[in-house]
Amino acid sequence: MIDFLLEIGSILLQLRTENKLTKSSVMVTSGANQAFVNLVLTLCDAGDSVVMFAPYYFNSYMSFQMTGVTDILIGASNPETLHPDVDWLEKVLQENNPIPKLVNVVNPGNPSGAFIPKPMLQRISDLCRDAGAWLVLTIPMSLWNDGVACRIPDGLHAQLLKVQDNIPICASIIGQHLALYSLEAVQNGSEKG
Numbered sequence: 001m002i003d004f005l006l007e008i009g010s011i012l013l014q015l016r017t018e019n020k021l022t023k024s025s026v027m028v029t030s031g032a033n034q035a036f037v038n039l040v041l042t043l044c045d046a047g048d049s050v051v052m053f054a055p056y057y058f059n060s061y062m063s064f065q066m067t068g069v070t071d072i073l074i075g076a077s078n079p080e081t082l083h084p085d086v087d088w089l090e091k092v093l094q095e096n097n098p099i100p101k102l103v104n105v106v107n108p109g110n111p112s113g114a115f116i117p118k119p120m121l122q123r124i125s126d127l128c129r130d131a132g133a134w135l136v137l138t139i140p141m142s143l144w145n146d147g148v149a150c151r152i153p154d155g156l157h158a159q160l161l162k163v164q165d166n167i168p169i170c171a172s173i174i175g176q177h178l179a180l181y182s183l184e185a186v187q188n189g190s191e192k193g
């Protein structure tokens with residue numbers, strides 16, 4: 001099965017080396033929505049509980065609903081900063097039994113537009129790791145998530161490919177050429193500056 005264009009592969013390899021990314025791989029999808037559905041199908045079973053924060057992205061909520069993941073716990077956001085309530089998340093991850101399978105955080109938030117500061121993201125990541133919950137970080141409107149690629153732990157790649165193979169087989173070639181153009185632009189930009 002053709003995963004993505006060879007030219008994309010070689011740029012990704014270079015970016016991974018430059019950014020010292022290990023134990024992870026990349027899947028090129030037909031947009032962020034498809035990346036999200038791929039992950040839900042791979043990671044969740046019907047009946048699992050999952051976490052999102054209000055205001056959440058409607059399609060992601062629907063992806064859970066449509067796959068039988070109906071126990072969707074919605075965390076609040078700070079009314080002024082619109083940052084997720086991480087204290088609530090800590091409590092949920094420590095006290096719920098079974099613990100939520102997956103936590104979805106969107107940065108910058110859509111529709112809030114709020115940027116989550118790095119220490120807060122780190123805390124969310126640590127809490128999920130300690131509890132054994134998957135953290136799915138959606139980065140909208142970026143090269144990495146919107147219509148181009150999602151970065152995944154190595155161990156998940158084979159399972160995600162099964163989902164990919166059953167839906168679009170591979171992202172559209174025209175979309176991949178656009179991705180290639182964007183990746184080259186990023187590379188040229190970083191070489192210049």
Ligand SMILES: Cc1ncc(COP(=O)(O)O)c(C=O)c1O
Nearest residue numbers: 031032033057110138140146147
């Ligand atoms: C959080 C989130 N998920 C999914 C999408 C949909 O992205 P795409 O059009 O690449 O499927 C968006 C679009 O902005 C988004 O913000």
